[in-house]
Amino acid sequence: MEAVVCKFGGSSVADAECIRNILSVVQLDPRRRFVVVSAPGKRSKADKKITDLLYLCHELAGQELDIDGPFHLIRDRYLEIARDLEVGLDVEKLLGALDKEIRAGASPDFVASRGEYLCARIVADFLQGTFVEAADHITIDGRGLVMEGSYKKLAAALSGEGTYVIPGFYGASLEGEVRTFSRGGSDITGAITARAVSAVVYENWTDVSGFLMSDPNIVVNPKPMRTVTYREIRELAYMGANVFHEDAIFPVSRERIPINIRNIHYPKDPGTVIVDQRDTKDRVVVGIAGKTGFSIIFVEKLLMNRQLGFGRRLFSILETHGISFEHAPSGIDTMSIVVADSQLEGKKERVLEDIKRQLEPDRVDISSGFALIATVGEGMAYRPGIAARLFAALANAGINIRVIDQGSSEINIIVGVETADFENAVRAIYQAFC
Ligand code: ASP
Numbered sequence: 001m002e003a004v005v006c007k008f009g010g011s012s013v014a015d016a017e018c019i020r021n022i023l024s025v026v027q028l029d030p031r032r033r034f035v036v037v038s039a040p041g042k043r044s045k046a047d048k049k050i051t052d053l054l055y056l057c058h059e060l061a062g063q064e065l066d067i068d069g070p071f072h073l074i075r076d077r078y079l080e081i082a083r084d085l086e087v088g089l090d091v092e093k094l095l096g097a098l099d100k101e102i103r104a105g106a107s108p109d110f111v112a113s114r115g116e117y118l119c120a121r122i123v124a125d126f127l128q129g130t131f132v133e134a135a136d137h138i139t140i141d142g143r144g145l146v147m148e149g150s151y152k153k154l155a156a157a158l159s160g161e162g163t164y165v166i167p168g169f170y171g172a173s174l175e176g177e178v179r180t181f182s183r184g185g186s187d188i189t190g191a192i193t194a195r196a197v198s199a200v201v202y203e204n205w206t207d208v209s210g211f212l213m214s215d216p217n218i219v220v221n222p223k224p225m226r227t228v229t230y231r232e233i234r235e236l237a238y239m240g241a242n243v244f245h246e247d248a249i250f251p252v253s254r255e256r257i258p259i260n261i262r263n264i265h266y267p268k269d270p271g272t273v274i275v276d277q278r279d280t281k282d283r284v285v286v287g288i289a290g291k292t293g294f295s296i297i298f299v300e301k302l303l304m305n306r307q308l309g310f311g312r313r314l315f316s317i318l319e320t321h322g323i324s325f326e327h328a329p330s331g332i333d334t335m336s337i338v339v340a341d342s343q344l345e346g347k348k349e350r351v352l353e354d355i356k357r358q359l360e361p362d363r364v365d366i367s368s369g370f371a372l373i374a375t376v377g378e379g380m381a382y383r384p385g386i387a388a389r390l391f392a393a394l395a396n397a398g399i400n401i402r403v404i405d406q407g408s409s410e411i412n413i414i415v416g417v418e419t420a421d422f423e424n425a426v427r428a429i430y431q432a433f434c
Contacts (some may be wrong), residue, residue, distance in 0.1 A: 005030040005199045007168065007190030010041020010049060011207035012264040013119050014083030019126060025162065025205065026127060028267070030161060030202070030411040034158060034193050035165045037123050038186040039115025046344060050074055050115040051169075051183075052359055058111040063410045071099060078118055087125040090250055095117060097380065115172035116186060120167035124140055129163030138192060140179045146171070146192055146251065148246050153368040154196040178349030187245035191259075195251040202252050202259045204244060209263040210272025211236070211243055218423045219430045227278045228286045232376050239289035239374040244257060249274070264399045280379035284386060285433035290373035290426055292419045294326065295350050299355060300363040304333045310359065313334065318353045321347050326372070328407045333362075336403055341368055370402060371422035372404050375429055387413060393432035399425050 006026065012018050026032045039050040053074050075095050082091040113135075116211040124131035137154040139147040150171065158164050167292060168186025171177045182186045187204060195200035195418050211233070228236075230253040237246050239383040242399045243261060252259055253276065262271040304310050311328075318325060327338040344351070348366055355364050380386050387406070390413060394401055403416030 002031050002200045003028060003033060003197045004201050004203060005034040005036065005190055005197065006032050006203045006205060007036040007186060007193075007248045007302065008038065008123075008264065009186065009204070009206045010038040010051075012205050013037050013123065014040050014047075016081045018264065019081065019085060019123060021267075022123065022205075023127060025264070026269055031200070033163050034126065034197055034199070035129065035163060036101060036168045036186060036190040037116060037119050037165065038168050039119050042083070046058060048073060048310070049120075050077060051112055054112050054115050055108065057102050058106070058108045062092040064222050066419055067099075067102060071102070075099075075383070078122070079286045085122065085126045087122055087240065089121055090120070090123065091127045094121065101377055107177065109180045112180050113167070113178050116169045119164050123166035127163050127165060130167045132157050132164050134157070134167050134170055134189060134287035135176075138189065140171045140173060140181065142173075144179075144181060145247070147167035147174075147190065151196045151251075152194060154193060158193070158197055182245075184245045185247075188251070191248040191251040194257050195255050198255065202257050204242060204261050206266045207259075207263060207265060208243060208270040209266055210261040211287065213286065213434050214426060214430045215290075218426045220432055221337060222375050222430065223434055225272045225286055227275060229278050229378050230274055230276060231411055232378055233274050233375055235376045236289045237290055239372065242386065244274075264290040273413075278378065279384075280377065283377070284380055284383055285375055285377035287376050288373065288426055288429050288433070289376070290371055290422060292371040292422055293341045294338050294372055294416065295341050295368040296370055296372040296416065297339065297351070297355075297366050298334065298364065299337075299359070299361045300334045301359065301361040302333055304335070313359060314355065317351065317358060320354070321351055323347065327403070327416075329403055330404045338370070338372065338388060338403060338405075357434045364433055367421045370416050371401075371419050371425075373415050373417065373422070373425055373429065375415075375433070377433075380409050380411055380413065389432050390415070392406050392427045394425055397424055398429035399428065 008022055041049050045322055053070045056070045060067045078091050102111055137157050138150045141147050170178055170180045170187035195417045212222040213225050214222040216222055230249050256276040259274040260271055265267050325337050325339045329336055399421045401415050407415040
């Protein structure tokens with residue numbers, strides 16, 4: 001039978017009521033047999049995430065301080081959920097063991113992983129499914145990435161009948177110690193599971209109906225993004241449009257398994273589907289995303305284009321100062337390098353001095369206060385008039401473009417504008433394309 005993997009994020013397991021919704025979702029489609037869960041998230045804005053509380057307990061224990069405050073919050077939350085769902089599991093006992101382990105100096109990864117572990121144990125009991133220990137099947141390497149052998153191991157553990165529940169966010173190191181992915185990493189576990197069972201779709205249940213075409217804090221009521229490609233979502237995620245962990249794309253994109261971002265509060269909403277290829281005829285631009293907080297290092301030197309190694313030497317100066325760059329659009333005698341402000345902190349003067357001394361440019365300066373905006377759409381490069389429409393929209397809104405970079409991926413045009421123009425620029429581009 002076809003398999004569907006459902007990953008439920010922190011907001012979908014925040015309390016017993018949410019977990020009951022999981023049961024209804026799973027019961028609606030018999031293919032939904034593989035359930036991956038996060039740790040309980042916030043129930044309201046002022047609430048605390050279980051994972052944050054666990055990290056706090058670990059930190060306090062490390063300094064030999066009292067962990068009672070945060071540990072009580074964790075305890076109460078799980079006990080309330082378990083009581084409300086009437087699960088048979090002895091949650092009290094599991095919490096007692098955890099309390100001891102934290103006090104005895106358990107590693108931060110182990111302590112943080114218990115958020116997902118306890119949640120998966122409760123959900124497995126409630127759904128009458130089989131709990132599968134992620135640490136026994138998922139191996140995470142020194143860089144925090146999943147190791148290839150994990151897929152086979154996990155597939156074998158999931159090969160029986162019935163419903164399986166897998167805790168997200170962690171696996172084990174080669175040495176067998178519990179190890180977590182980076183924050184938000186349950187999305188990665190979901191993707192690994194989807195690949196392991198060759199799922200027809202990886203459903204990622206959260207508290208929003210997928211992606212919007214732009215930031216709702218900037219554009220009023222932006223349209224939902226129905227279909228988007230893996231490549232497009234990566235470009236948008238990089239520019240700050242975040243619903244889904246970036247590293248969760250690779251396990252599924254390799255196998256072309258679609259990812260469907262769905263809303264647990266509105267299960268009928270189709271959400272956003274992330275696919276390998278989409279029809280670009282109906283929509284060229286899928287999304288507009290941007291970030292503020294950039295500086296531009298501008299270097300000008302007559303006949304720069306004829307000077308062998310000029311670019312290399314400029315980049316090696318940045319490398320020496322430990323600065324990574326975002327974009328580097330260049331002209332015949334000029335180069336602009338866009339870097340995040342945070343990269344330049346406390347280094348500006350020394351970078352300028354080094355460039356002057358080593359490259360003897362006619363002009364070099366660093367100006368701050370820029371925002372970058374990415375207009376993203378597969379097939380943009382092959383469609384005449386897109387850039388013209390983008391630039392006309394900005395010109396009509398009276399916005400001066402300081403940098404233009406048509407990314408080498410050819411699915412992205414990035415413009416740099418002054419921070420003061422950022423929001424107007426996003427709105428102008430949105431109106432032109434969406
Ligand atoms: N609970 C972990 C976190 O808060 C992982 C996840 O929710 O995906 O980062």
